[in-house]
Amino acid sequence: MKKKAYLGIDIGSISTKGVIINDDNEFLAECYLWTEGNPTRATKNVLHVLQEQFDQERYRIVSSGTTGSARKLVGSMIGAQVVKNEITAHAVGTTTLHPDVRTILEIGGQDSKIICVENGVAVDYAMNTLCAAGTGAFLSSQAHRLGVAVEEFGEIALKAEKAAPIAARCTVFAESDLVHKLQVGCPKEEIIAGLCKAVAGNYLNNVAKGKKITAPVVFQGGVSKNAGVVRMFEEELGMPVMVDEKGHLMGAFGIAVLAKESQEESVFSFDVADMEFKTREVTCGKCANHCEIICVYRDGSLIDSWGNRCDNGAVKIR
Amino acid sequence: MGENHTIGIPRGLMAYREGVLWKNFFENLGYPCVFSPKSDRRILGQGTARAVDETCLPFKMYLGHVMELKGKCDVIFIPRMGGFTTREKMCTRYEALPDLVRNIFRDEHMEVLSVSYDWYDRTTEEKVYLELGMSLGSTRKEAKKAYNAARKKQETWRKAKEKGQQQLLETGKTKVLLSGHPYVIHDAYMGGEITGILEKMGAKVLYSDYVEQGSAMKRSYEFSRVMPWLINREIAGATMLMRKKVDGIVLVSAYPCGPDALVNDMLIRRINGIPVLSLTLDAQSGxxxxxxxxxxxxxIIKYQKAGGYGNQN
Incomplete structure (x- = not known):
C-alpha cells in the first residue's frame, strides 16, 4: 500500500511554489520558479519538476491545495480540495514548523504582510495596500538600475560600512534619490545597504504600523533571502530575526498541511500538467455592473467560472 | 415651483442617514419624491467622468446619482449641511454640495432645491426645514406639521433598524461589525460588496449606524473631546460600544476620506482584543x-474560536 502524500501550490504574482509533503510534514518534493505572468504555465512547470523528485512507487497524492493570488484559477485547474488565502496558508505553515512563533514578517514580489500569532493561531494581520514600494519588485528594479543581480544584494550590503539614506516610500522617489547618491560619488555597497535599510524601514512604518512585534520573529518571502534586509530588520527591531531555509515555500507548505487536515481525498494525477487550459474573460451584459467573469476551460470544455456579483451572471458548466 | 412637481433625491451621501426625513417632509407638503436607483458600476462611471480626480469615491457616486435623476423629476433636493454645533460639524463635501453640483452641471441647467445651515448660525434642524417649507409656499403651520411628522417617521425608521440589530446580537453566529460612513457601508456597490462577501463566508453583518445613536454620540466624547466631525463621532462611538459584543470589526473607508484617515487610525489603536480589518475602497473593478x-x-476569527489550526474540520 502506497503512503499518503499531499500537494500544495502557492501561485504568487512573481513566483510559483510547489511542495509535496507526507503525513509527518516532511518535504518529499519542492519547487520554486518564476510565474512570468502565466500562472497556468508556471503551475505546469512546477508539476513537472515535482513529478521528477517525487517517489511515485512509495507515495500517492491524496489531497491538494492552492493559495496565492492565482489560487482560484489553479485550484480549479488541478481540482484542489482546499483553496485558501495566503495569510492563513503562511500562518499554518509557519506555526507547523515553528510552534512558538509570535510574529511573521513576509515580503514577497508585490506584496508584503505581517501576521501576529498568539498560542499558535493568527490573531491579527496587515497587508500592504495599493502600492508595492519596498517589495521584491522594488529591489529588482533598483538592482537593474545599478547593474547588479538582485540575488547579490544581501552579500554586498553586508560589506558596507554604513547605509546611505534612501527614501523607499515610492519607487520614483527612491530612484531619483539613488541617482543623486551615485552622482555625489557614494559607494555602491552603501547605496545597496541603504536600499535594504529602506525596505525594512518602509515595511515597519507602513505594513507593520501599529502592530506589536514580539519575539520569536520569523521572516519569509523572497526578500528574506536577502541577508542585508534581514540585518536591517534585526537592527531596527533589536531582536533576532529567524529566516527559515524553507521560508520561500511556507505558503505552499501551509496549504499542503491544510489539504492534509481537510481529510478530503481524491485521486490526483500529474496528467493535468499536460492538459491544455485556457481562460477567457467575459463581460456580463445582464445589468449595469458589467462584471468581468473569468471562465476556465480544460481541453476546450468549461470547468469553472467566477467573478459574477449576482446569479444573473452565473455561467453554467455543461 | 408649482403643485405636483416631483422632487428627485440622489441616493448618495447623507440620503442614507436622513433620506426618510427628506422624503416624508416633501410628501407631507404634497410633492411626490423619486429616489435614484441603487448604485452600480455605470452610475459610478458616469459620476467619475464629471468629477475632479482628487475628490472622494462617494462624491463621484453622488454625481452619478444626480445624473440618474435627469428627466425623472422637476427639481433635485441637495441639502447644504454644515452641522449644528462646533464639535459636530460636517465634512466639506456636504458643506459645499449644492454649489458643487450647480457648478459641475452648469450647462445642463439642473434645478436644485436646498436647505442650508451652519454651526455658527445657531439654528436648528426644525427652523431650516420650516423656512424651506415656507419658501415652497406653505404656511408656517403646514410646514411645521410636515416637518414634525417626517421627523417622527425618521425616528421610527431608526428605532426599527436599531432594534433589528439588537436582536442580531443574540444569534450565535460569527458577528462582524461594518463601521463606516452610512453612504459607504450601505451603498450597493461599495459596502454592499463587502456585506455580500462576509455573508457568503457565513458571518452576520452589523452596521455602525444602526447602533443607538444617542449612546454612540455620548461614547464618542470619551473617545475624543475635540474631534469635529459628526459622522465620524457616530462611527467611533458606535464602534467602541460594540467592540465587546461582536467577533470582529471591519473599518470601511472610501478613498481618500480625510476624517476617516485620522479617526480610523486612532480607532484601530483603541479597539483592543478583537480582530480589526481596515479596508479602503477605491474605484477598482476587481x-x-x-x-x-x-x-x-x-x-482568523474562526480559527481563534476553534482554538487552533486543525481543529476546524
Missing part, C-alpha cells in the same frame, strides 16, 4: 484584493 483580505480576516 474584488479579489478585498476578498482575500476578508477571507483571511474571517479565518
Amino acid at each position: 474584488t479579489a484584493g478585498v476578498e482575500t483580505r476578508i477571507e483571511s480576516f474571517i479565518d
Whole structure:
C-alpha cells in the first residue's frame, strides 16, 4: 500500500511554489520558479519538476491545495480540495514548523504582510495596500538600475560600512534619490545597504504600523533571502530575526498541511500538467455592473467560472 | 415651483442617514419624491467622468446619482449641511454640495432645491426645514406639521433598524461589525460588496449606524473631546460600544476620506482584543484584493474560536 502524500501550490504574482509533503510534514518534493505572468504555465512547470523528485512507487497524492493570488484559477485547474488565502496558508505553515512563533514578517514580489500569532493561531494581520514600494519588485528594479543581480544584494550590503539614506516610500522617489547618491560619488555597497535599510524601514512604518512585534520573529518571502534586509530588520527591531531555509515555500507548505487536515481525498494525477487550459474573460451584459467573469476551460470544455456579483451572471458548466 | 412637481433625491451621501426625513417632509407638503436607483458600476462611471480626480469615491457616486435623476423629476433636493454645533460639524463635501453640483452641471441647467445651515448660525434642524417649507409656499403651520411628522417617521425608521440589530446580537453566529460612513457601508456597490462577501463566508453583518445613536454620540466624547466631525463621532462611538459584543470589526473607508484617515487610525489603536480589518475602497473593478483580505480576516476569527489550526474540520 502506497503512503499518503499531499500537494500544495502557492501561485504568487512573481513566483510559483510547489511542495509535496507526507503525513509527518516532511518535504518529499519542492519547487520554486518564476510565474512570468502565466500562472497556468508556471503551475505546469512546477508539476513537472515535482513529478521528477517525487517517489511515485512509495507515495500517492491524496489531497491538494492552492493559495496565492492565482489560487482560484489553479485550484480549479488541478481540482484542489482546499483553496485558501495566503495569510492563513503562511500562518499554518509557519506555526507547523515553528510552534512558538509570535510574529511573521513576509515580503514577497508585490506584496508584503505581517501576521501576529498568539498560542499558535493568527490573531491579527496587515497587508500592504495599493502600492508595492519596498517589495521584491522594488529591489529588482533598483538592482537593474545599478547593474547588479538582485540575488547579490544581501552579500554586498553586508560589506558596507554604513547605509546611505534612501527614501523607499515610492519607487520614483527612491530612484531619483539613488541617482543623486551615485552622482555625489557614494559607494555602491552603501547605496545597496541603504536600499535594504529602506525596505525594512518602509515595511515597519507602513505594513507593520501599529502592530506589536514580539519575539520569536520569523521572516519569509523572497526578500528574506536577502541577508542585508534581514540585518536591517534585526537592527531596527533589536531582536533576532529567524529566516527559515524553507521560508520561500511556507505558503505552499501551509496549504499542503491544510489539504492534509481537510481529510478530503481524491485521486490526483500529474496528467493535468499536460492538459491544455485556457481562460477567457467575459463581460456580463445582464445589468449595469458589467462584471468581468473569468471562465476556465480544460481541453476546450468549461470547468469553472467566477467573478459574477449576482446569479444573473452565473455561467453554467455543461 | 408649482403643485405636483416631483422632487428627485440622489441616493448618495447623507440620503442614507436622513433620506426618510427628506422624503416624508416633501410628501407631507404634497410633492411626490423619486429616489435614484441603487448604485452600480455605470452610475459610478458616469459620476467619475464629471468629477475632479482628487475628490472622494462617494462624491463621484453622488454625481452619478444626480445624473440618474435627469428627466425623472422637476427639481433635485441637495441639502447644504454644515452641522449644528462646533464639535459636530460636517465634512466639506456636504458643506459645499449644492454649489458643487450647480457648478459641475452648469450647462445642463439642473434645478436644485436646498436647505442650508451652519454651526455658527445657531439654528436648528426644525427652523431650516420650516423656512424651506415656507419658501415652497406653505404656511408656517403646514410646514411645521410636515416637518414634525417626517421627523417622527425618521425616528421610527431608526428605532426599527436599531432594534433589528439588537436582536442580531443574540444569534450565535460569527458577528462582524461594518463601521463606516452610512453612504459607504450601505451603498450597493461599495459596502454592499463587502456585506455580500462576509455573508457568503457565513458571518452576520452589523452596521455602525444602526447602533443607538444617542449612546454612540455620548461614547464618542470619551473617545475624543475635540474631534469635529459628526459622522465620524457616530462611527467611533458606535464602534467602541460594540467592540465587546461582536467577533470582529471591519473599518470601511472610501478613498481618500480625510476624517476617516485620522479617526480610523486612532480607532484601530483603541479597539483592543478583537480582530480589526481596515479596508479602503477605491474605484477598482476587481474584488479579489478585498476578498482575500476578508477571507483571511474571517479565518482568523474562526480559527481563534476553534482554538487552533486543525481543529476546524
